[in-house]
Amino acid sequence: MAQLLNILTKNFPHMETITAMFADSNGIMRGKLLPADTLPKLIKEGILLPASVFGTDATGESVAETGLVWDTGDRDYPFIPVADSFHTLDDEGRNIACLIQMMESDGTPHQLDPRGILETVIARINGMGIYPVIAPELEFYLIDRKLNDGMGQYAPIPVTGEVQPTNQIYGIEAFDEFADVINDIHRTCIHAGVKADTAITEYGRGQYEINILHNKDALRAADEAALLRYHTRRVARRHGIDATFMGKPFADDTGSGFHLHVSLWDDQGNNLMAEQDGADPVSNPALRHAVGGLAQHLGDSFAVFSPNANAWRRIAPGHYAPVDKSWGVNNRTVNFRIPAGSKSARRIEHRAASADINPYLTTALILSAMVDGISNKITPPAMTEKNAYDAPNRAGLPATWAEANDMFAKSAFIKDWLGAEYAKVYVATKEYERLTFDQTITPLEWKWYR
Template identity: 45%
Template sequence: MGDRGMQEARAFLEQNPDINSIDLMIGDINGVVRGKRIPRDSLLKAYEEGVCLPASLFALDINGNTIEETGLGLDQGEGDRLCFPVPGTLSRVPWQDRPCAQVLMSMFENDGRPFVYDPRHVLRRVLDRFAELGLTPVVAVETEFYVVDRERDGQHQLQPPLSPVTGKRDKQCQVYSLSDLDDYCDFIESIHQSALTQQLPVDTAIAECAPGQFEINLKHRADAMQACDEAVLLKRLIKGVAARHGMEATFMAKPYNQEAGSGTHIHVSLIDQQGRNLFASENDQGLSSALLRQAVAGVLALMPESMVVFAPNANSYRRFQPGFYVPMSQTWGADNRTVAVRIPGGSAEARRLEHRVAGADANPYLLVASILAGIHLGISQRLSPPAPVTGNAYASHPPSLPNSWIQALDQWQRNEVLPSYLGAEFCRVYHANRYGERQLFMRHVSSQEYDWYLRSV
């Protein structure tokens, strides 16, 4: 660990003498935060010497089962690798009653090489391709989520929480409703205050179009890795603050049958070494920028290959239904929220593309890596996009993207381009992990199947 990390750790301990424990956190392939808790006296050693965690951490499915087909479990003897804290991510955990802290980590081989299955290193691999071109992606992450009651309803299903103001359970919600934000103002304010403590650049909060659904936006960063680190930290923060307020926050892509799903929207622009936005154009709302059009073309071209990153689990594909404002085809357009890649309006200096396909359950590092791989492909091969869509893309363009888990997994195995960006070995392990989880999921017989088929067939 470099001098910056050690100086940060020493300063933190000096400024926070009441801290008695620190959570060392690392995101697995699913984006689930795992790790261990250490006493404060062990923090400097963790920065200097690293912390051992098993390589099989990246073989775990959503329930913590080791998927042995990855080859990272028993085949390797469940061996350890070294994990080091990520500078800039050490902070207090303000929603906890006890004085504690947390820090993100990344995994390395014992000889110091990056552990290729760690999603942070997968993203770094893609970012290095941009550095070779003298370009820097600027990234912002927008994530939707639901807060739900800890108690289930009479049918053991999820239900919205009781309004902190009216004491009644919301049955409907209006998008951008200020009164809904008012009802949950203490919860939203707690998120903002906790984000200030952790130096997370939280921007706007929006009430979405379903009861208990919100969107919290992070400001853009000219460091895509930092943007993803902050997205992971914000998700943990929201869950912690929700629990403090007697609720449960979920980032499931589709928690309710008849309500909108939750997505993750990624905004990306490119700057050169002088800090100029290379997507900027004064004409035609930015659509005439050659580099922007090439970037869009590459993102659209890699969408089918990337689908199992955008939608990584069984529930992810419930979100892709007509009428719920989720793009299901390779479309783009200016200031159009029915397309997969939107070019927002605004000033030329802020010109960017917005990727709107992924669910809230996507791993931020892998999601951004896949989008940036598409941008790099488009600009390096000077690809041309199809005509931009005006009007309702849902009506004019039938679904063309893989819309089931098995279709997306089968496509992943046929991928030709994405492995060259993310790494062929990582792609092999990712497929084994996701396919293994699907096999376990398919063994489960749901109550819906009993209702439909038990007496009828």
């Protein structure tokens, strides 16, 4: 504790403020702005916040049905800083930030905090002699800061003031048009300790993807995904535009996803996803069983992978948003993709989740499903070798947001890995949000039905 304080005061001698933040169940950053002289207390005791912050919907409304508000007196819990997450928010080091995590009074991770849930899941998996290595990828759009009749607009190209006229997947000129923004995002992420790697233009106009390097510390990788989203929006606004990780911001363009590359290793340093020398990648039983677990538990996990009304609009064939039980090798139309490459890098890419998910919950469910598949030798569906959109396998999957919440609430798998109490809180929050959304009268209804 004293060592951390010494390091921080040495690294940030001009510190004036500290932003202590966490990702709520929606993946939205919340927290407190603290004066620099509270740093010793923050490190030693943390700060107090109510558990009800994990029972808020996307609008910030505290949902009484979670039982975390009036039923408990809106009780406070300590939020402790994540030691390796301190970083500067400016070049001078006057304003710094850190992630915080809700803890029980005995110092154990609180199981209503998604970060604590993931930490517990990883510890459980490690106890089985399995060690995950993960690499998140996040897609997003650069958008205009102003809405047009309540709708989002593509960001104007800084030099011309016009929007990109066409989709330019992997386009270098399309990248160059917003290179100052993307490069600034990359630099900011590196300063924040986010191991941002490749950046590319995606299929949509003004859509980009940033990859995070693979990490043996899955909890830290999820931290970096949360920080990447936070800093992407901060940097975009600094450039006079904005960024959105909405699953489907534009009806006529592709949606944005959170893709997670996962391999599982044993305590001898062997990649459990790798096949024998010279063998077909799908010949490995462990890999097939991991896919089987992902497929079997996909329906129960949909409430997290598509967590809001807009995310459900992303689920459309032909837009690189596979959301069925398909899997295959080197095939981007499938949901569970086995990328091409050497066997030492053999892994599964999970492609179902919207970009606006909570990265801790999503990672926890993906890892849990893979390990459950291996432990129970779950057989995967037939492998897809051509276009998975031609014959999607959606048997047993929810067709609506309401169905997804219901499956999540009833799932023994969810209660086992995320905890029964958190499952109750999450569903109560999302059902409140869904019903509120459904009861809202839209301008389109007045336009069509008056």
